[in-house]
Amino acid sequence: MIIDCHGHYTTAPEPHQDFRKQQLAHFENPSMPTPQAARISDDALRESIENNQLKLQRERGADLTIFSPRASAMAHHLGDSQVSQEWSRHCNDLIARVCELYPDNFIGVCQLPQSPDVSISESIHELERCINELGFVGCNLNPDPSGGHWTAKPLTDESWYPLYEKMVELDVPAMVHVSSSCNVNFHATGAHYMNADTTAFMQFIQGDLFRDFPDLRFIIPHGGGAVPYHWGRYRGLADMLKRPPLATHVMKNVYFDTCVYHQPGIDLLFEVIDIDNILFGSEMVGAVRGIDPETGQYFDDTRRYVDALDISDDDKHRVFERNARRVYPRLDKTLKARAK
Numbered sequence: 001m002i003i004d005c006h007g008h009y010t011t012a013p014e015p016h017q018d019f020r021k022q023q024l025a026h027f028e029n030p031s032m033p034t035p036q037a038a039r040i041s042d043d044a045l046r047e048s049i050e051n052n053q054l055k056l057q058r059e060r061g062a063d064l065t066i067f068s069p070r071a072s073a074m075a076h077h078l079g080d081s082q083v084s085q086e087w088s089r090h091c092n093d094l095i096a097r098v099c100e101l102y103p104d105n106f107i108g109v110c111q112l113p114q115s116p117d118v119s120i121s122e123s124i125h126e127l128e129r130c131i132n133e134l135g136f137v138g139c140n141l142n143p144d145p146s147g148g149h150w151t152a153k154p155l156t157d158e159s160w161y162p163l164y165e166k167m168v169e170l171d172v173p174a175m176v177h178v179s180s181s182c183n184v185n186f187h188a189t190g191a192h193y194m195n196a197d198t199t200a201f202m203q204f205i206q207g208d209l210f211r212d213f214p215d216l217r218f219i220i221p222h223g224g225g226a227v228p229y230h231w232g233r234y235r236g237l238a239d240m241l242k243r244p245p246l247a248t249h250v251m252k253n254v255y256f257d258t259c260v261y262h263q264p265g266i267d268l269l270f271e272v273i274d275i276d277n278i279l280f281g282s283e284m285v286g287a288v289r290g291i292d293p294e295t296g297q298y299f300d301d302t303r304r305y306v307d308a309l310d311i312s313d314d315d316k317h318r319v320f321e322r323n324a325r326r327v328y329p330r331l332d333k334t335l336k337a338r339a340k
C-alpha cells in the first residue's frame with residue numbers, strides 16, 4: 001500500500017474558519033460575541049474531502065494519508081494559550097471526524113496547542129487526548145510558536161523534554177512543522193517552512209537530544225529543507241563541532257519526506273539520504289497546487305517522481321509503506337488490526 005505521511009485539511013468547511021475569526025475577534029475585543037462552535041454536517045465534511053484530498057489520493061494512487069489540521073492556520077502566535085487550546089481542540093476534532101468517515105483513507109495527526117513563552121507541558125493533555133481517545137498516531141510540533149521570530153529555545157533544550165517524554169511513552173513521532181509567518185521577511189511556505197526544516201536539523205546536530213531520548217522520532221518535512229542539498233556542509237559541521245557522525249548522532253531518529261516538487265530534487269534526496277530515512281509524502285492539498293508547465297503534471301504529484309527513480313521495488317516499498325509503519329508504530333498496529 002502507499003502511505004502518504006504528509007496531508008493537511010486545508011479545505012475544511014467555511015464555518016470552521018468563521019469560528020476562528022470570531023475567536024480571534026473576541027480575544028482582541030472581549031465585547032465581541034463569544035464564538036460559538038461551528039456546526040458542520042457530515043455531508044459538508046464529505047464534500048470538502050471527496051472533491052479534494054480524497055479525489056487526488058485516488059487519482060494519484062495513494063491509499064492512506066496521515067492527516068493533520070491545516071498547518072498555516074495553527075498560528076500559535078495569535079491569541080493566548082487558552083485560545084490556542086480551544087482552536088487546537090476544534091481542529092483536531094474535525095480531523096477525527098474525517099478519519100471516522102474515511103477510516104481506510106485517513107489517519108490522524110494532531111496540532112498541539114502551543115503558544116509563545118508558554119511551557120510545552122501545556123500541550124501534553126491535548127496530545128494524550130488525540131492519541132488515546134481519537135486514535136491519532138502522531139503530532140505536528142512547531143519549533144517556532146512565535147511565527148517567524150524564533151523566540152523559543154532550540155528543540156534540543158530541556159524545556160521541550162516534558163513533551164518528548166510523553167511522545168516516547170505514547171510511542172508517537174512528531175513532524176517538525178511551523179505555521180504561518182508574521183515576519184514579513186519570511187514567506188510562510190517558501191521561506192519559513194524551509195528555514196525551520198533546516199534549522200531543526202542543525203539544532204539536532206548541535207545538541208545531544210537523541211542521547212537523552214534514543215527512541216524519539218522526528219519527521220522533517222519538505223524533503224528535509226536545505227539539508228540533503230548541503231549534506232557535505234552538515235557532515236563537515238558535525239566534524240568541526242566535534243559531534244559524532246550524522247548516521248549515529250541524528251539519522252537514527254530523523255526522517256525526511258518526499259515533498260520536493262521536482263524530479264532532480266527527488267533524485268538528489270535519494271542519492272544522499274539513506275532510503276530507510278525517507279517517507280513518502282505529498283503535502284496535498286497544500287503549499288504548491290499548480291501544474292508544472294515544463295512537465296504538464298501537478299508539482300505536488302510526488303508519487304510520480306518516486307516511481308521514476310531507478311530503485312528496486314523493495315526500496316520503493318520501504319518508502320511507500322514500510323518506513324511509515326516503522327516510524328508510526330500506532331499506524332502499523334491499526335493497520336494490522338484491520339489485517340493490512
Ligand SMILES: [Zn+2]
Binds near residue numbers: 008221283
Ligand atoms: Zn505540511
